[in-house]
Amino acid sequence: MLTASVQSNAxxxxxxxxxxxxxxxxxxxxxxxQVAGGSITGxxxxxxxxxxxxxxxxxxxxxxxxxVVELFGRPNSFAARARLGFLPEERGLVPRDRAxxxxxxxxxxxxxSRKDAxxxxxxxxxxxxxxxxxxxxxxxxxxxxxxxxxxLCAIAHxxxxxxxxxxxxxxxxxxxxxxxxxxxxxxSKGGAILFSTHSMQVAExxxxxVVVMADGRSVFEGPLAEATAQAPHGVYVTVDDETTLMxxxxxxxxxxxxxxxxxxxxxxxxxLLPSNVPYPALMRALADRQLAVYGFEPIQADLEGAFWALAxxxxxx
Amino acid sequence: MTRRIWLxxxxxxxxxxxxxxxxxxxxxxxxxxxxxxxVGLSSHAAGSAPAQTVLIRxxxxxxxxxxxxxxxxxxxLGAPQLRIxxxxxxxxxxxxxxxxxxxxxxxxxxxxxxxxxxxxxxxxERDLLAALRxxxxxxxxxxxxxxxxxxxxxxxxxxxPVAATAxxxxxxxxxxxxxxxxxxxxxxLVGALGMLLQAIVRERSNRTLESLLAAARSTEIIFGKLLGxxxxxxxxxxxxxxAGAGVAxxxxxxxxxxxxxxxxxxxxxxxxxxxxxxxxxxAFVMYGAALIGLGAAAKDLPAAQNLSRPVFGVLLLVFFxxxxxxxxxxxxxxxxxxxxxxxxxxxLMSAPQALSGGQLAGAFAVMALxxxxxxVAASRALTEQPLPRLGRRRTVATA
Numbered sequence: 001m002l003t004a005s006v007q008s009n010a011x012x013x014x015x016x017x018x019x020x021x022x023x024x025x026x027x028x029x030x031x032x033x034q035v036a037g038g039s040i041t042g043x044x045x046x047x048x049x050x051x052x053x054x055x056x057x058x059x060x061x062x063x064x065x066x067x068v069v070e071l072f073g074r075p076n077s078f079a080a081r082a083r084l085g086f087l088p089e090e091r092g093l094v095p096r097d098r099a100x101x102x103x104x105x106x107x108x109x110x111x112x113s114r115k116d117a118x119x120x121x122x123x124x125x126x127x128x129x130x131x132x133x134x135x136x137x138x139x140x141x142x143x144x145x146x147x148x149x150x151x152l153c154a155i156a157h158x159x160x161x162x163x164x165x166x167x168x169x170x171x172x173x174x175x176x177x178x179x180x181x182x183x184x185x186x187x188s189k190g191g192a193i194l195f196s197t198h199s200m201q202v203a204e205x206x207x208x209x210v211v212v213m214a215d216g217r218s219v220f221e222g223p224l225a226e227a228t229a230q231a232p233h234g235v236y237v238t239v240d241d242e243t244t245l246m247x248x249x250x251x252x253x254x255x256x257x258x259x260x261x262x263x264x265x266x267x268x269x270x271x272l273l274p275s276n277v278p279y280p281a282l283m284r285a286l287a288d289r290q291l292a293v294y295g296f297e298p299i300q301a302d303l304e305g306a307f308w309a310l311a312x313x314x315x316x317x
Numbered sequence: 318m319t320r321r322i323w324l325x326x327x328x329x330x331x332x333x334x335x336x337x338x339x340x341x342x343x344x345x346x347x348x349x350x351x352x353x354x355x356v357g358l359s360s361h362a363a364g365s366a367p368a369q370t371v372l373i374r375x376x377x378x379x380x381x382x383x384x385x386x387x388x389x390x391x392x393x394l395g396a397p398q399l400r401i402x403x404x405x406x407x408x409x410x411x412x413x414x415x416x417x418x419x420x421x422x423x424x425x426x427x428x429x430x431x432x433x434x435x436x437x438x439x440x441x442e443r444d445l446l447a448a449l450r451x452x453x454x455x456x457x458x459x460x461x462x463x464x465x466x467x468x469x470x471x472x473x474x475x476x477x478p479v480a481a482t483a484x485x486x487x488x489x490x491x492x493x494x495x496x497x498x499x500x501x502x503x504x505x506l507v508g509a510l511g512m513l514l515q516a517i518v519r520e521r522s523n524r525t526l527e528s529l530l531a532a533a534r535s536t537e538i539i540f541g542k543l544l545g546x547x548x549x550x551x552x553x554x555x556x557x558x559x560a561g562a563g564v565a566x567x568x569x570x571x572x573x574x575x576x577x578x579x580x581x582x583x584x585x586x587x588x589x590x591x592x593x594x595x596x597x598x599x600a601f602v603m604y605g606a607a608l609i610g611l612g613a614a615a616k617d618l619p620a621a622q623n624l625s626r627p628v629f630g631v632l633l634l635v636f637f638x639x640x641x642x643x644x645x646x647x648x649x650x651x652x653x654x655x656x657x658x659x660x661x662x663x664x665l666m667s668a669p670q671a672l673s674g675g676q677l678a679g680a681f682a683v684m685a686l687x688x689x690x691x692x693v694a695a696s697r698a699l700t701e702q703p704l705p706r707l708g709r710r711r712t713v714a715t716a
Contacts, residue, residue: 059531061700078534086531092524094328096335105328109321109532153528 010073011036012083012161012192013058018067020053028053029216031067035161035194035209040187042203042224043196044307045213051196052089054213055165058194059086071161082110085159087167091150095139099125099149102138103156110157117156124152128178144175151179155186162186164195168202180206200304204228210303214311224303231305232272235279237286238295240266248285252277259308266294270308321533325541326548329516333549343553347560354564368400369431372407375416380424383448384414387440391433399433414441418473420449426474442472492642499639499665501558502597507632509550509601510608510625516542517612518621526613526699535696543605592677593665599684600661603691604628610695631658642666654680657687 013035020027028050035041045051056062058069060081069076071084093102103121108114125134128148138146147170154162162183168176183193183206197203203210203224210227212220220227236259239245249256254273261268273282279298286293299305333339371388375381388399402410415427426441449470520526529538607628615621638653639662654663654676664672664680672680 059527061527061530063700081531084531086528088524088527088531090524090527092528094332094523094525096332105324106528106532108324111320150528 010070012072013163013194014068014070015054015058016068016070018054018057018064018069020057020062020064026050027216028057031213031216031218033211033218033221035192037160037192038187038190039208040183040193040195040206041209041211042207043194043211043213044198044200044203044303045196046311047198049213049311050216051213052165055086055089055163055194055196058163059084059088083160085154085157085162087151087154087162087164089165091147091170093138093146093150093153095137097138098135099130099138099141099145100134102149103152106153107156112157120156120158121152124156125149128152128182143170144172147171148175148179151182155182160191162191162193162195164193166197167195168197168199176202200302200307204303212307212310220306220310227306227310228301228303229306230309231301231303232299232309233275234270234272234299235282236261236268236270236295236297236299237282237293238263238266238268239286239291239293240264241291242267244289244291245269245286248282248289248291252282252285254282263294266292268295270299321537322541322544325529325533325538326545329542329545330548332516332519333512333545339549343556346553346557350557350560350564368398369412369433370400370402370406370410371412371414371433372402372404372410373414373416377416377420379448379452380416380420380445383444384416384426384441387444388437390440390444391437399437416445421470423471423473426472428474438474441474445472446470495666495668496639496642498593499662500636501554502593502600502665503632503636503639503662505550505554506597506600506604507629508553509546510604510628510632512546512549513542513605513608514612514621514625515618516546517609518615518618521613521615522617530700535699536692538699539606539609539692539695542609543602546605547601595681596661596664596684599681599688602688603657603661603684604632606688606692606695610691610698613695613698614701635659635662638662639666655683657683660684660687 011034015034016032018028018031021029026048031050031054033041043051043054053062057064057067058071058076060076060078071080074080097105100118100121103124104112104114104117107117107120112120122131122134125131130145130148133141133145138149141149151164151167154164167179171179180202183195187193187208207224209223210220211218212227220230234254237245238261245256249271252273254271254277256269256271259268259270271282273279283293283296299308373381373384373388375384385401388401392398407413410430412428412430412433414433415429416424417427418425424445426438426445517526520529533541608625611624611628612621615624635658638659653659654672660680660683664677
């Protein structure tokens, strides 16, 4: 069904020291990572971290100021991008096109004959349960179905590398599960996927590797397990008495810093505890000082926790 | 590369062909032409056009009557209508027909003042001879010799009775012919540019441009759009021109032949036709790529219309320049040939021998280089972010 045409040993994608600055001064400052064949890499970062800029540089939609983008061991060029499928952040299809037309058009642009392109389109539509809608104009499809068609457009030509900008945005739970299954199948055939997302849950469920972006830089690149191990041992607490909190924290040998989030006058703090101090010890100490605690959330040893730790102050800001 | 250009062109054609307005535009030309023909016909039938007044001068009443019959026959064939005046109204006549000479040998028909329709000469000759023959037959000495003597009579039409629908100056006729050709191409170009602008803005508004750019080179997108819209505009031009030629050549509009002859005169030389085609293609690429670039730089249709205003302003300037040329009021300045936006039109408006071979080659080089430069700039514009709206943060580029 889905076959990813991987032919060489070079990684499908390698980005090194990528720099792109816009007139506003934003963009990306130093991005480096690589995507291995047969893997799914999550590209994680807050809004404005530089994810879309990096993806556009990979696709050739923008010219980087410096740095290297290699595809399948070759410098980035139109020919090198022939085996790459792309789902842009700005999603759209021609409303009058039929679902099969939209997919077949993309396949034909990448060299498929008319007959093979429509055969491929029909196969993909059947794969995501849209076989009965193949002749329906895009304008008659639901938003979720239109997005599924758009994802199929990205894989219409059977690429070896998929670059997807927020592929799960706008999809309901069922459609998300279907697309995740599609991606897993693509990976199992040797294909590589790089996708950006805000959802840590999706990334954790789907990714083998993650790249964490913050403030225009890649601050982590590695296996998912290694990323989650970066999650600190600590607690998010929301209190309105900074002085007392600091006394408690010092007493436990911990560290505290203001963190994103506020509840009225109360501030949210991230308290990093020594490994030998359990959460209840902090809770008890706060209670002993009769400090009003509005929130107490242990930092999970998951990707979200790791993300906050890795993105650090930049992300918190 | 060619394959992707064709695919994008075919998609563009399908996009236009799938909307009824395109077919309405395609049919509108022939329908308008037909309506114009019908209006001309009905106006002729109603005799609403002012009649051309004619005074016939001859010492022989029989010949005068014969000439009057000939002019009445002209009126039956088509416009303009001729009205015969009597001698008392002589000062108000547009034309005077003098019938002179020896009725036994040669009758000279001299037309003074406004020329008569083309067919008048033949009808005058026919009816004058018929009158002489009738007189010979009904005369007291009707004999074979008398009839033979009538056959020997010659009718000479001294002044060529040409219909007054075109300038008599051959230079002016050629200028009008070239102007007609330029205006046809100009109108087609302006229409096609509007379509191109919409074509690229549609990609932005449908949010399909990034997907397209990921699968095709920006130059392929530009030339695909140019090809698709070019084919459509040629189809529209052919429909209008074909319908116009058909109506003008039909018996319904006998007076239209003069105008048609002028338009066709602009195309009568194959070499000039090829030259005009090449100039048009270069002008289309030059202006079309500019419009695509401007459309790509715009976020939506209002922004695109604002950005493209200068291009249409230049085209308006071209129109007025061509107008001054056709009137002969102002001659084309030599430097205008080297101003790229004007070059195609100056070349088309110039008389065949007005530009030397070197100048012509130079003009083509200017157009070709400009077309390449504009295409490159448009290609860059396609991959750049559109201009932001005033008062809003530019967020797309930094996400």
